[in-house]
Amino acid sequence: MSKEVIVIGGGIIGLCSAYYLQKEGHTVTVIDKSNMDAGASYVNAGYLSPSHIVPLSAPGVMKKGLRWMLNSASPLYIKPRFNSELLEWARAFNRSCNANHVTKAIPAIKKISLLSQDLYDDIKNESGFTFHYEKKGLLMLCQTEKMLKEEVKAAELAKKEGLDVREVGLDELRKLEPNVEFNVMGATYYLCDSHTTPNEFMRDMKAHLHASGVKFFSNETVEDIHVKQGRIISIQTSKQPIAGDEFVLAAGSWSNGLSKKLGLKLLLQAGKGYRINTEIPTGITTPAILAEAKVAVTPMNGFTRFAGTMEIAGINEAINKVRVNAIANAATRYYPNIKLSEEEKSMAASGLRPVSPDGLPYIGRSNKCDNLTIATGHAMMGWSMGTATGKLVSEIVSAQKYSMDIQFFHPDRIF
Ligand SMILES: Cc1cc2nc3c(=O)[nH]c(=O)nc-3n(C[C@H](O)[C@H](O)[C@H](O)COP(=O)(O)OP(=O)(O)OC[C@H]3O[C@@H](n4cnc5c(N)ncnc54)[C@H](O)[C@@H]3O)c2cc1C
Numbered sequence: 001m002s003k004e005v006i007v008i009g010g011g012i013i014g015l016c017s018a019y020y021l022q023k024e025g026h027t028v029t030v031i032d033k034s035n036m037d038a039g040a041s042y043v044n045a046g047y048l049s050p051s052h053i054v055p056l057s058a059p060g061v062m063k064k065g066l067r068w069m070l071n072s073a074s075p076l077y078i079k080p081r082f083n084s085e086l087l088e089w090a091r092a093f094n095r096s097c098n099a100n101h102v103t104k105a106i107p108a109i110k111k112i113s114l115l116s117q118d119l120y121d122d123i124k125n126e127s128g129f130t131f132h133y134e135k136k137g138l139l140m141l142c143q144t145e146k147m148l149k150e151e152v153k154a155a156e157l158a159k160k161e162g163l164d165v166r167e168v169g170l171d172e173l174r175k176l177e178p179n180v181e182f183n184v185m186g187a188t189y190y191l192c193d194s195h196t197t198p199n200e201f202m203r204d205m206k207a208h209l210h211a212s213g214v215k216f217f218s219n220e221t222v223e224d225i226h227v228k229q230g231r232i233i234s235i236q237t238s239k240q241p242i243a244g245d246e247f248v249l250a251a252g253s254w255s256n257g258l259s260k261k262l263g264l265k266l267l268l269q270a271g272k273g274y275r276i277n278t279e280i281p282t283g284i285t286t287p288a289i290l291a292e293a294k295v296a297v298t299p300m301n302g303f304t305r306f307a308g309t310m311e312i313a314g315i316n317e318a319i320n321k322v323r324v325n326a327i328a329n330a331a332t333r334y335y336p337n338i339k340l341s342e343e344e345k346s347m348a349a350s351g352l353r354p355v356s357p358d359g360l361p362y363i364g365r366s367n368k369c370d371n372l373t374i375a376t377g378h379a380m381m382g383w384s385m386g387t388a389t390g391k392l393v394s395e396i397v398s399a400q401k402y403s404m405d406i407q408f409f410h411p412d413r414i415f
Helices: 012-023 061-068 084-096 099-124 145-160 170-176 198-211 252-262 321-334 342-346 386-397
Strands: 004-008 027-031 076-078 138-142 165-168 186-190 194-196 215-217 222-228 231-237 241-243 246-249 269-278 288-290 295-300 303-312 349-355 362-364 372-376
Touching: 004 012, 012 027, 012 198, 012 246, 012 372, 012 386, 061 076, 084 269, 099 194, 099 386, 138 145, 145 165, 145 186, 165 170, 170 186, 194 198, 194 295, 198 215, 222 252, 246 252, 246 386, 252 269, 252 349, 252 372, 269 321, 269 342, 288 321, 295 321, 303 321, 303 349, 321 342, 362 386, 372 386
Parallel strands: 004 027, 004 246, 027 215, 076 303, 138 288, 246 372
Antiparallel strands: 138 186, 165 186, 222 231, 231 241, 269 303, 269 349, 288 295, 295 303, 362 372
């Protein structure tokens, strides 16, 4: 049965939800408080990476995070502040940093990432979708023996999970990237991964949705949600009340602010990251993660992107120059011939990742509301999981059989 569906948020998750909902025959409206041309879904590294099967909350991460907190240029930073939501989130994160959780989470992360990759393939084959999309794998470049050992261990785990990955020595690396000078000890190479140019995908998706009759209200903020007997009747935006049969909460890092209006506590923190682009040819053709520095490098269409840092400092999109410099310096440490200019650094942009405490997204209905589907909390994997999340949202709204088991993504789960 066709329904009137209102999607709150027009990032990758909101747009992919709108895409599959519209395909299912629903009437869809997307509302976004921004101009829909910036933020996490535009600044990300563009990886579709089934390789990243281990959740963010893994053994040892909390300890490393606490150590990094003392270093203003470290890849992970939690701004110390007395905030009860942050404390609750940190407690839940800490509780999730255990081997048992990792073992349970891996199959769910792998399944949703692989499903998503297949769905990107399908979309790429549709007419009108010309976005840059390549399957060239992902290198984990290591400068130290310690890190290489850790990465080889991670690769063994991924291999056991059936993913295509192997260790590569310097000779093979040089053959793979003949026009790049490296300062590394070695690498692992995930052939299962692919990459995109995010703003091109977002451009094509918005054009497709417009042409398919999806309504857009941009620069319009959802300010309130009206609920009656466990169902949303309407929402109030900065401009008008909007009624609907079904609602999708895909407001990224802002989602918990809105869920509070339903009495639903969604543990979520914004994790700020930055990107620097350079249009000067770098010779890089294979995406890479600079393993010690946690910087992602992506050859996109017409430019190379360097992206990184995870700064848990509330809803705050300000550019921290120390962190931007840390990304640029890491680039030169691994690729001695690459020097990002002051101008390129001054054009750095930020985005907020919606980070759940256990490294798994929230996808599903809360018991608090019958006609709301929540789709957020994807943290560092929102681009990789975007299409599958949209498909699952559509299956939930349409009361269809789900493409995969979603019990681990339940928005009411206890940490
Ligand atoms: C530097 C960086 C690199 C990354 N690299 C990768 C990568 O390589 N691969 C990967 O898988 N993931 C990556 N990610 C993560 C990924 O980008 C995010 O998980 C994803 O973009 C989140 O999408 P979203 O739609 O949930 O949120 P967003 O893109 O933030 O979209 C949410 C939207 O909701 C709107 N909104 C919020 N509140 C309201 C309101 N009240 N009313 C109306 N609209 C509202 C916002 O304006 C926004 O447009 C990266 C992120 C960053 C920052």
